[in-house]
Amino acid sequence: MSPLATEAAGNDLLRRALFLPEQASTLAPQIDFLHYLIIVTTLSVGLTIAAAFLFMVVKYRRRSESDTTPRFTTPLWLEATYFGLPVTLFLAWFVIGFCDYVAFAEPPRDALDVYVTAKQWMWKFAYPDGPASINELRVPAGKPVRLLITSRDVIHSFFVPEFRLKHDAVPGRYTQLWFEAPRPGEHPVLCAEYCGLEHSKMRARVIVMEANAFQDWITAEKAKLVADNGLRDAQPPPGAAQQASLREQGGAVAARKGCLKCHSVDGTAHIGPTWRDLYLRRERLEGGGEVIADEAYLTESMMDPAARVVAGFRPVMPSYRGLLTPGETAALIEYIRALRSRDVTPTPSEGPVYAPASGR
Amino acid sequence: MRQLPADEASHQPPRDGVAPAHSYLDHGTTVWSWLTTKDHKRIGVMFLGSVLLMFFMGGVFALLLRLELLQPQPSFFDGLTYNRLFTLHGVTMVWLFLIPSIPTTFGNFCLPLMLGAKDLAFPRLNLASLYLYWFGALVTLFGMFQGGTDTGWTFYTPYSTTSSVEVLPVLVGIFILGFSTILTGVNFIVSTHLTRAKGLTWRRIPLFVWTIYGTSIIQVLATPVLAITLALVGLDAGFGIGLFDPQRGGDPVLYQHLFWFYSHPAVYIMILPGMGVVSELVCAFARKNISSYAAIVISTLGIAFVGFFTWGHHMFVAGQSVFDAGAFGVLSMLVAIFTAVKILTWTTTLYRGSIAITAPFVYVAGFIFLLFFGGMSGVALATTSIDIHWHDTYFVVAHFHFIMVGASLMAFFGALHYWFPKMFGRRYPEGLGIGAAVLIVFGFIATFLPQFLLGNAGMPRRYFTYPEQYQPLHVTSTAGASLLGFGFLIIALYLAWSLRWGKVSGANPWGSRGYEWLTPSPPPLHNFHEVPTFERDVHDYTVPEAGHGA
Ligand SMILES: [Cu+2]
Numbered sequence: 004m005s006p007l008a009t010e011a012a013g014n015d016l017l018r019r020a021l022f023l024p025e026q027a028s029t030l031a032p033q034i035d036f037l038h039y040l041i042i043v044t045t046l047s048v049g050l051t052i053a054a055a056f057l058f059m060v061v062k063y064r065r066r067s068e069s070d071t072t073p074r075f076t077t078p079l080w081l082e083a084t085y086f087g088l089p090v091t092l093f094l095a096w097f098v099i100g101f102c103d104y105v106a107f108a109e110p111p112r113d114a115l116d117v118y119v120t121a122k123q124w125m126w127k128f129a130y131p132d133g134p135a136s137i138n139e140l141r142v143p144a145g146k147p148v149r150l151l152i153t154s155r156d157v158i159h160s161f162f163v164p165e166f167r168l169k170h171d172a173v174p175g176r177y178t179q180l181w182f183e184a185p186r187p188g189e190h191p192v193l194c195a196e197y198c199g200l201e202h203s204k205m206r207a208r209v210i211v212m213e214a215n216a217f218q219d220w221i222t223a224e225k226a227k228l229v230a231d232n233g234l235r236d237a238q239p240p241p242g243a244a245q246q247a248s249l250r251e252q253g254g255a256v257a258a259r260k261g262c263l264k265c266h267s268v269d270g271t272a273h274i275g276p277t278w279r280d281l282y283l284r285r286e287r288l289e290g291g292g293e294v295i296a297d298e299a300y301l302t303e304s305m306m307d308p309a310a311r312v313v314a315g316f317r318p319v320m321p322s323y324r325g326l327l328t329p330g331e332t333a334a335l336i337e338y339i340r341a342l343r344s345r346d347v348t349p350t351p352s353e354g355p356v357y358a359p360a361s362g363r
Numbered sequence: 364m365r366q367l368p369a370d371e372a373s374h375q376p377p378r379d380g381v382a383p384a385h386s387y388l389d390h391g392t393t394v395w396s397w398l399t400t401k402d403h404k405r406i407g408v409m410f411l412g413s414v415l416l417m418f419f420m421g422g423v424f425a426l427l428l429r430l431e432l433l434q435p436q437p438s439f440f441d442g443l444t445y446n447r448l449f450t451l452h453g454v455t456m457v458w459l460f461l462i463p464s465i466p467t468t469f470g471n472f473c474l475p476l477m478l479g480a481k482d483l484a485f486p487r488l489n490l491a492s493l494y495l496y497w498f499g500a501l502v503t504l505f506g507m508f509q510g511g512t513d514t515g516w517t518f519y520t521p522y523s524t525t526s527s528v529e530v531l532p533v534l535v536g537i538f539i540l541g542f543s544t545i546l547t548g549v550n551f552i553v554s555t556h557l558t559r560a561k562g563l564t565w566r567r568i569p570l571f572v573w574t575i576y577g578t579s580i581i582q583v584l585a586t587p588v589l590a591i592t593l594a595l596v597g598l599d600a601g602f603g604i605g606l607f608d609p610q611r612g613g614d615p616v617l618y619q620h621l622f623w624f625y626s627h628p629a630v631y632i633m634i635l636p637g638m639g640v641v642s643e644l645v646c647a648f649a650r651k652n653i654s655s656y657a658a659i660v661i662s663t664l665g666i667a668f669v670g671f672f673t674w675g676h677h678m679f680v681a682g683q684s685v686f687d688a689g690a691f692g693v694l695s696m697l698v699a700i701f702t703a704v705k706i707l708t709w710t711t712t713l714y715r716g717s718i719a720i721t722a723p724f725v726y727v728a729g730f731i732f733l734l735f736f737g738g739m740s741g742v743a744l745a746t747t748s749i750d751i752h753w754h755d756t757y758f759v760v761a762h763f764h765f766i767m768v769g770a771s772l773m774a775f776f777g778a779l780h781y782w783f784p785k786m787f788g789r790r791y792p793e794g795l796g797i798g799a800a801v802l803i804v805f806g807f808i809a810t811f812l813p814q815f816l817l818g819n820a821g822m823p824r825r826y827f828t829y830p831e832q833y834q835p836l837h838v839t840s841t842a843g844a845s846l847l848g849f850g851f852l853i854i855a856l857y858l859a860w861s862l863r864w865g866k867v868s869g870a871n872p873w874g875s876r877g878y879e880w881l882t883p884s885p886p887p888l889h890n891f892h893e894v895p896t897f898e899r900d901v902h903d904y905t906v907p908e909a910g911h912g913a
Contacts, residue, residue: 164821
């Protein structure tokens, strides 16, 4: 066998012995190499210590209850070895490991960006130029991919065992991760950070495609997107672009239905409260009590404004029940949500307005 | 309170051999006399009973979890119950069992004996600590059953602050437990400084005392941080101040830093006392002086100190900077080096000793072996790169169970067997003891070795259901856990039996030259009839038996 083949066979043997899954990213073999190194060293040192221990237990077994033993203290050279040996080993491993860690942390410049949004309990993958998918991440083989990961609610963790990769999805910030899958194939994605009831069912898959097939797929997706947008609103508002985002549609609806006569979007109170930073604000109510302005409350405010009246305002808003289609309501909510000065639920499909997420 | 010997005798079962006429156990036998005692030995015994009960509960939760994991699909419980069970298991084992386990029981019992003192420096505070423990435990358990906390023992935000379950009562309970820990710690520190008998200089005090001392320092310094963190989570969950909730401008990772700033040193609170126990036991059963007193002391203090600067290794994949990851990785390695020095020193101590194979010695061997692998897996995790794969998988679960169960629990049971005659003046059946110990060690390996492999294979922790390919390893692990459970059952039975019917041990059944054996077993009310002079170094076996025993 050639040395290369021997190496491959050794790798395969150890990988199976340790129950490691297939190595499906370019970084996986590096990680596994250090793993093998540590396990082999640990086992040999461990067995040596165990053997010495057993040997002494037998050799120096107790012969009488009143045995006396000589006083013995470890000589300095032995003491130094006890300290020096682990220091050397540990530091060597650390240097190897940390180099890999740094490589993990810095994505190549030409990486393809994909936005990953986790929420209880699913994964959404969105490409900068439009298409998005749920629980299915398609990437081209042989090309580095950078994932920009965030969460909409609690902390999750994006984990692909076959890539030896994981990164937490933290609400309120983007974290990044990159990988390159050399071969086409399918790999499971798991959520590794406990996130509640369905944590263990929050699974997805990565589908690695031939580069050409991937290009075809993304082109087809884009075409579908354009067609879908045309269908979504049977009577598109005059002047609104065909493929406008939900948020833009919301702005148009607000203007058309006259909401902006009473509500401002710049933070100033008018006849009604401003929509700026309204989403998830704690709203004090007329007659005591508080409410968090989530989607449910916003919808209620449009359909039944008198049900809960904001403190300091008069109940003059008309009900829009029956006057707004579900599509328009959703668009309005999306529009209000977007009016946040400190956005914790960034919309990934907006495109890469991204600053590297080291620290904050 | 009945103190008349004649009256007492009528309540005692017939004894074989002669038990010491007057021990701390005979000074008042009513429940009231126990509840109002200020005797460190009685408080230690009551703590022992309490933590054993908690260990039993935590163990039952663990077995239920293992039972559910036999199958990849839901089988016995629903998801919510499962999530509550692992939270219960974690909280019970960490705060109600492991953290108080060795210091409050054997520490309490042996520290004054080893220092030649009549009691701890603050006996009343000691009793207060016990009551706080009971109260905190009740509140915690009540809170968990009542509120159905399902956040895991780590209470990660924003899940814990935004989920619908009640976390506040549990946090209050743990908050109270923290005070118990702090009081005990303060008491031990002051006692070590002020109550040492004449001649017991810092260079001569037993190694167990050193570790209890080191542990107490961590307890006193780290526990307040936990209290602050829990209070902030409480304010967040109850009043929406939003410190850790990104939707209100907070930062969930800040919580992780605060939590682990306490909880990583807490790991050393759980393992250091065990290391102290092993330092005593190795010497006693090898009839040998420790091969390097200085190495053990320095590494104890080193662990206590450096342990404060490693917490970031819990956040290698949470988005901390590359620099932080590197710094925390190197510092974590340093702690491991101290542990390595200890392991090698204990092994060297056997050299030219006179080794007796007893149940405590089997636990010592188990401890050293499991600590070695637990520690090495920790080193592997600290390389940062492999942690990217292992983080939050069963590998980590196996790693910390090797340390916290493998090592700490082995030490706890080793100590229990070693000091059982000291505490109660009776012996347990040695053959049965050795058998059970061997069973425990192998049961442990069968339970947790598969979990390392599960982690390698990519099985995340806290999974109620799991992909099918992981089943064989889960089944093996559950089989191991039932072995473990069986082993503990045997131990419980023969120890309970020995309390009444065990052979009377005499002052020093092991022939040990630890200082605590210089007084009768069980010790008299004020520990010593006359305070020993401590002429010889602890565990000095160079001269034949003479003048030992009071
Ligand atoms: Cu999740």
